Amino acid sequence: MSKPGSTGGRPHTGNKRFISGVVEGFYGRPWTMEQRTELFKREQKWGLNTYLYAPKDDYKHRMYWRDLYTAEEAEQLIALISAAKQHNVEFIYAISPGLDITFSNPKEAAALKRKLDQVKQFGCRSFSLLFDDIETEMCPADKQAFSSFAHAQVAITNAVYQHLGDPEYFLFCPTDYCAAFCTPTVSQSSYLHTVGEKLLPGIDILWTGPKVVSHKISVESIEEVSSVLKRPPVIWDNIHANDYDPQRLFLGPYKDRSTELIPKLRGVLTNPNCEFYPNFVAIHTLATWCKATPDGGQRDVEMGDEEQDPFYSPQKALTLALTDWLQEFLSTDQPGGRPAARLKKESSDEEPMQTDMGESSYIPGPGENPLYTAEPLTLDDLKLLSDLFYLPYEHGATARTMLQELDWLKTHSWDAAAETDKFSQSVEWRSRAQRFDDMCEAVVQMFNRLSNAPNRSILYDLYNYICDIKSGVGLARAYIKTLGGQGRPSAQPMNDDPEPWGFRGGLSGEFQRMLPCHGNRDLYRHPPMTAVYCIRSYCPEDKMEVERIFTEMKSAGDGRVPLMMQPPLICDSLSTGEISPSPQCGLVLEDEIGVCGYALALIDAKPAAAKIQRAVSDSVLKDFPSLVTIQVLPRVTDPSPAKRMIGQLLSSIRSSGSRGAFCELRQSDRRMLDFYTKLGSVKPIQITGLPEGILAMGTSL
Incomplete structure (x- = not known):
């Protein structure tokens, strides 16, 4: 582990190193111990230095925060903390007592200290108190003891911090953790002003930006909140978080955060997708971003030709991440992997790679079906995958093109059947329909190659998502074929007795379709009508x-x-x-x-x-x-x-x-x-x- 004051080739603020890494802070099934150990290896390899343990659905982190860990649980945490140290990753243990703590009760404070003392005995030296996503109304006892909610939180946080011996890394998450939560504004928030003035200066404060899931984080917004908090914040970044929507996954690059932010922050921690393996891109591109400063040491790729940020290009960072991720897909070293399937070779005279089947290897005879061969996954496949599951506020380029083409084909479908003076438009419609069909086919082929990738652990995390997008694309494809007069294909989505995959979304989808203005917040906005009728x-x-x-x-x-x-x-x-x-x-x-x-x-x-x-x-x-x-x-x-x-x-x-x-x-x-x-x-x-x-x-x- 880097010594205090050492940046390990990364930017720093004051005499502390810049915190960079991952927070496991989502709602849903926590990662396994094996996955966390794999994360530490990746962080060390990519130059990140921190892991914040804060899974919302770990009972003893949040709901049953008072309960001590059992001997078996302690053994797992000891091993995890040790693994983090082995890979030069700072393990920060977070606890969330805010659901039901009585701040004014000395027994509650004692229970909190006892729990953190136990974790300290496991070898942990860094801690965090989280008061996010809780009710802001104090109980009567706390109202008598404290003048405000902020004073109550600050009092117990300072007491715990001092009890633990003023740890070098100690993080505090406020209840108003983004600008949208502040009343009336960040600069006029009495809650934040109390936190900034009363919280001991050695305690760092977590902040998600303008919103819970921030589209962009500007330098000006960070300067504003830093002034109120009297210290630069640590960004808890939810840009890749997907725990709020089970149908979304985010495989786009870390973006819309200027590298000018780095010297104005104490650090950045990404709170990514619930699924572990798809977070390769989120974490990899964050690591590239963290290095992308004039004094940030060796950068992964040169970024100098970018207009928006001379030190970081999201697209170059994405390509770099996907190139490395492709090797993970083709590897069988991951837990749950399988022997590599037969892959078609570029050269037809090379023998295909065979699975190890011993002497019983089957060879088809004359006139029999040849053995199944799996097309190898390509970088273009992963670029398409990323485009289809990009970021919360935008689709990737290919996804946007598909939506635009589908919208145009729907709007101009009458031209497909037109004749005489509309013939040229009819030709254009059919040409663009073929283009859309080709893009749909590329999604299907990407799905097939992903399904045959040797690394099954990654596939299983992705499978529900890629099945869903393949089905959605198939419905759109069938619809356009029908508009073009190409009969009624078997996948035709509109008939009197459709299959269940013809009406998507289940009960949630039914509710949404019944609500007024459903779709007015879609990422793809329909282009404005050219005429008002x-x-x-x-x-x-x-x-x-x-x-x-x-x-x-x-x-x-x-x-x-x-x-x-x-x-x-x-x-x-x-x-x-x-x-x-x-x-x-x-x-x-x-x-x-x-x-x-x-x-x-x-x-x-x-x-x-x-x-x-x-x-x-x-x-x-x-x-x-x-x-x-x-x-x-x-x-x-x-x-x-x-x-x-x-x-x-x-x-x-x-x-x-x-x-x-x-x-x-x-x-x-x-x-x-x-x-x-x-x-x-x-x-x-x-x-x-x-x-x-x-x-x-x-x-x-």
């Missing part, structure tokens, strides 16, 4: 505009057939204004240019049918007595306004007592055919005597 009631003055749209779209429908030779539809008389829509059954769509669409209906379709002498059987009119028509100009690329119009129209028809509605379409009108088909509730119906090139669709109400 207004839906209003149809009035007689709209007759000419509606007829203009009808004529324009009929002309564009099939250029091979002259307009006058196209057979009439029953609904044409509605669009031309020869018959007025029923009351409350006419809608017009407007954008910034003008009228760009309409939706009209007749409660009783018989007059319109009679006008063109179209015979419609009574059985059809019994089930579908009403008639609808809708048309939207090609410049409306968003299908949502049209869906809203038809929804309102069908609602009005239903209110009139009608049992159903039908429409007639020209087969050349691929765009509207696609629209009605995707509504789901509108199905083809049989009407005898329809002219060639015309079909009917209907929906029950």
Whole structure:
């Protein structure tokens, strides 16, 4: 272990070395003793120097803090503290008595000192008192003894610190441990001012930044809190913590913390993912960051070409970490590993690596299936994995691209079925759909190679997450194939009787979908609409505009057939204004240019049918007595306004007592055919005597 004042090649503050390392401070299953020992080895290798023992769900750390450790538990802690010393890692034992301690009771203080004395006997020399995530209301006895909650915490912390002999490393976590918790502000917080003024100067204070999970931590914010606390803080960094959401994992780099912070801090401890093995990136990149100062010794990589921070590049640090992590994946030295699988070689004339199966090694005969070979995991696979599980406030570049492409493909799906003047857009849609499909396929292949990696310990920590993202990508992939008219694939997510993986999220997902504004905090914000649409009631003055749209779209429908030779539809008389829509059954769509669409209906379709002498059987009119028509100009690329119009129209028809509605379409009108088909509730119906090139669709109400 480095001597007091020695930095071990790392930055320092005053005569103490800069604290750098890991806090095991999350909620959930604590790490195993073997994993912690592995952590110490990594910290020593990467130049980190501290481990803070603070697992929230270790009963004797928090809930049963008064209870002494048993002989068996003591043996484990002694071994752990010894392992930390062997690897030059400062072991800091933390205890959280704040759930139920009575500060004014001398017996409580004695119990706390007795517990820490026991740990001191195990060989521990550094300690921490944590008062995070607790109720701030004092009990009546403490209210009589102390003028404030801060005074109560400071009194017992100072007493314990002095009882232990003023340890060189002693950390205090305040209840207001981030700027968001301070009332009214950091600089005006009476709680923090009391802590800063009354806490003994040898005690360091933990701080998470502007928020519990801070997106960015600025130099100015640290200078502000340091002034109030009268000492630089130790950052407890939750940037990679995932205990608040079981569906999230963070494999992105340590970032959005300038290296200018380092001389203004006492240290940085990362509180990472609950799963041990995926924390390779979080800890590795933090180590790179800690070295990235002008006087920080040998840096891992040169960072001088970066504009934002001349000493640290998150992307270079990430690549460095993933390169090293790849070797871990391919290693069988980890606990739980398996013999390396057969891996395909770059050169076809090399023999594949075989598992050690002795004389019983199987060789397939002529005409039999060849032995299964696992594709080797690549650095690109790990970069993709990191992009898909990046950081709390942002997705990686590939994930952002996939979301943008999916959004574009959804918005412009009408163009996929368009013809004539929209042909170029249709080509673009299909090209981008293929690009999206290729990206989805890359995720599937990454999953396959990860699943075959020799190091099973890492895989098992990742497995739930990579299964989930593979399934989500598969649903999106199937949806886009359907939009492109490529049939109904087996993974089609929208049908009348879906498999359970077709509706994700369980009860939690159901609750979220029922809440208003769900999704307004998504990391991927939908790009702003290029147009604002207004839906209003149809009035007689709209007759000419509606007829203009009808004529324009009929002309564009099939250029091979002259307009006058196209057979009439029953609904044409509605669009031309020869018959007025029923009351409350006419809608017009407007954008910034003008009228760009309409939706009209007749409660009783018989007059319109009679006008063109179209015979419609009574059985059809019994089930579908009403008639609808809708048309939207090609410049409306968003299908949502049209869906809203038809929804309102069908609602009005239903209110009139009608049992159903039908429409007639020209087969050349691929765009509207696609629209009605995707509504789901509108199905083809049989009407005898329809002219060639015309079909009917209907929906029950």
